[in-house]
Amino acid sequence: MSPPEDLRSRIQALLDGPVAAYLGEIPGGEPSERPLAELREASAVSGLATAWGERQGYDDPRVQVTQWSKFFWRAVLPPWGLAAWLGATVRLERCVMICRDDEPAALDFHAPVGEPLDPVTAFAPWVEAMAAAGRLSPRVIWANAGNLLQAMVEVLPELDPGLAVRASRLRRAWLEKRTHEGRRHPLFASVRWLPGAPPRRLRRICCVRYRDPALGYCATCPLEAAPASVSVRRSARRIADRGPPKNQVSSGNG
Template identity: 35%
Template sequence: MTELYGGDPDLHARALLSQWSKYYFGLAAPAGVVAARLLRRNLDMSPARTQLVLRAGMPAALYFAENALHPPAGDPALRYAGLLDHLHAVIDMLASMARIAPRVLWSNAGNLLDYVLEQTTTKPPDDDAAWLFAPIGPDGEPNPLRMPLRDMKPRSVLLPSPFRARRVCCVRYEIPGETQLCASCPLLLTMSDDDLALQDAIHR
């Protein structure tokens, strides 16, 4: 991660781990959603049966067991069980490696899931996104994936309105020299027009 983002692996561990998790969820989220939403099947993503391939320390591929796909099901609680169990296990493990709040990692996962769900629309439309991001999870507890992004009214005309902002910041800004914020960063809502113009220039 330091080769990509800089920073010190000890001093900036939580910010670096947060960025690493985005690459990981970029592999896990599409696999789980394609299986659950398009194939209507649960994918066994249990860590014991899933192989992660790293290249230069970065997530490059996920391999699942040959019989990982379960029979088709209509209930989203069945179809997404493998993905949710996987996220719980991985996020618990990552959170134990650095002083990072699990909600930051869940927000990273939710941000990726929101994007993948937008790219995999179904006909007729389904309620998978509403189910995944509901306030209460299938276990009856507060859902860590609840509302990962919110439509906000920005105070600056330099931001689109509504502005789709993450509910929780990924703390990327903690890495020295990392001045470019995510396009959905909630910190953009607090910036002056001059700072927003700089962000726009950086993104270009």
């Protein structure tokens, strides 16, 4: 394996180069820094997501958090995923989130070390904090991560064909049906394809952005594409909206 600093430089070069085209426009605005470890607290997530959401005109806390989480994953997943692809791991608890006007924009990460962690172990504290902050089912936050992670594993072989075999192994490990402990993998089948010309890409779980009338359904929403059955739509919405019971709201710590 390359020395950690060499790995960090390679990851940053990929983020600034070929990967940048897949991440969209990085926002402008006033920069600020937050230790990523702090965002394992629901209160810290709520503060940032609420301030950002109100600036966007979103009133519903569920919409504020789910939409904010998509930018969180856009900042976190690429460096973490590239490190795993290169055989190491970015220790998220040591990283700093760079925000612009409270929107996650980039991750200031340390040199990767050690063996890659599985994403469930790596991300669970932040998923729990975001779910608690927005009174959302954790499945919504996992689905937001899986939507991007699925796209990443499709792009990795194009970055370096010599590492295509490793990319294929990571795809199975990250998106398999069961975790190594035998539990259902929360990132499994985050995206599916409906046959057609061209095939249509759909999320498995709704991100609940439709709760804001100005946003409505996204282009990959499973609710919008569901059969016109009231029971089907209600069932899908219950899965998306079901937050933790009031007596079990996690603070996001551990």
